[in-house]
Amino acid sequence: xxEEALPVSSDVLRSDxxxxxxxxxxxxxxxxxxxxxxxxxxxxAQRRGALRTAERGxxxxxxxxxxxxxxxxxxxxxxxxxxxxxxxxAETTEIPVAAGAAPGAVxxxxxxxxxVLARGRWxxxxxxxxxxxxxxxxxxxxxxxxxxxxxxxxLVGRSKEGPALAPVPQLPYVGGASEAPGTQPxxxxxxxxPPQTAPVKSAxxxxxxxxxxxxxxxxxxxxxxxxAGGIAAGWAFSQDEPAGYIGGAALLAFTVVLWIxxxxxxxxxxxxxxDALAYARAVLAAQQAGVRVPPLSRRLEEVLxxxxxxxxxxxxxxxx
Numbered sequence: 003x004x005e006e007a008l009p010v011s012s013d014v015l016r017s018d019x020x021x022x023x024x025x026x027x028x029x030x031x032x033x034x035x036x037x038x039x040x041x042x043x044x045x046x047a048q049r050r051g052a053l054r055t056a057e058r059g060x061x062x063x064x065x066x067x068x069x070x071x072x073x074x075x076x077x078x079x080x081x082x083x084x085x086x087x088x089x090x091x092a093e094t095t096e097i098p099v100a101a102g103a104a105p106g107a108v109x110x111x112x113x114x115x116x117x118v119l120a121r122g123r124w125x126x127x128x129x130x131x132x133x134x135x136x137x138x139x140x141x142x143x144x145x146x147x148x149x150x151x152x153x154x155x156x157l158v159g160r161s162k163e164g165p166a167l168a169p170v171p172q173l174p175y176v177g178g179a180s181e182a183p184g185t186q187p188x189x190x191x192x193x194x195x196p197p198q199t200a201p202v203k204s205a206x207x208x209x210x211x212x213x214x215x216x217x218x219x220x221x222x223x224x225x226x227x228x229x230a231g232g233i234a235a236g237w238a239f240s241q242d243e244p245a246g247y248i249g250g251a252a253l254l255a256f257t258v259v260l261w262i263x264x265x266x267x268x269x270x271x272x273x274x275x276x277d278a279l280a281y282a283r284a285v286l287a288a289q290q291a292g293v294r295v296p297p298l299s300r301r302l303e304e305v306l307x308x309x310x311x312x313x314x315x316x317x318x319x320x321x322x
Contacts, residue, residue, distance in 0.1 A: 008046075009151045010143045012037045017148070024142045032135035045132050050156055056124040065116030072110030073230075128159045128168050137170045144296045145173035152300040165212040172208060175200050175296055200295045201284035210274035211301045224260035227253045279305050 015037065016022045022037070029036045036042050056062075137157065144150050159167035231253030282302045285295050298306070 007151065008039060008042060009140055009153050010148060012039045012042070014148050015139070015143060018146050021142055021146050021148060025139050028135045028138050028142070032131035034132050034135055036136060036139050042136070046136065046157075049127070049130055049133050052127045052130070053124060053156060056120065056127045059120065061116050061120035061123065065113045065120055067113070068109050068116060069113030072106045072108070072113050075106030076110060125159075125167065133157065133168070137168065141171040141173045144170070145176055147175070147294045147296065150297050152303075169212055172203065200288055200293055201281055203281060204277060206274050206277040207281045207302075210271070210278040211299050213271060213274070224257045224264065227260065228257045231257065275305060278302055279309065282306050 015025050025036050034042070034045055137153075140150055140153060153170055155161070155166075158169050231250040234253060235247060235250035278301070282298055282305055285298060285302075286306075289295050
């Protein structure tokens, strides 16, 4: 982070006395000086390193490895134990399925516990006072009409296919220092130009901004459970074990549930996208009318880019 540009510089923050006072207050509350760019970069780089360690550290790797071994032994354990019992004795010994699957289940449980612990540690790092304070600084700057660059995904806990777990707070827009509060245009001016107010961001738009490829994980997990169900059915057929057919049928049913959930989430995302597109167009229209508006988020910029690339909208935000 030390070589990366900040979403908003200290010069921009100090350009509005109201924002500068709020930034100092926020910094005092979390033990940071956000009016010093170098110190801010150093602290953010330190917190980013702690997040990376929590996300990709020993707990996460160990949990993933145990989870993988547990899944393998859960299906292969009964077959391996049965073959060993047959080779060691002259007579075939019937081995209970539960006894053969027990080691895999134990490893699976340990893996899940380690992954949960790693996830909890990552969330605690995401809630560090310095990061919470800096997100509040960005919210104050945006609310006062200062230009704020897109926020890095790591700062708000956003993965490629998920919502932000710690989004920048949404504060009411109060306008820049140059905007005279309480002034109202004459009735003739009101008829000749649109109302000089920034569009209000609805809850649907906020929800869309915080969602990234919503529904994708259900479809991906459904493919994995379908594959696991096929493996279970194949093992049941080769070993003549009815329990495998039961497990395969259960996984197949779970796959159907996941795919239905993925479809519904996709439909909901399409509805939210329409609201987000309408808001983004309204912001562009207000900006062209001379209204000082808060900057669009990365998600809303992506929606506008998609519309422009498809030819359904021009650069000014008008439908083609």
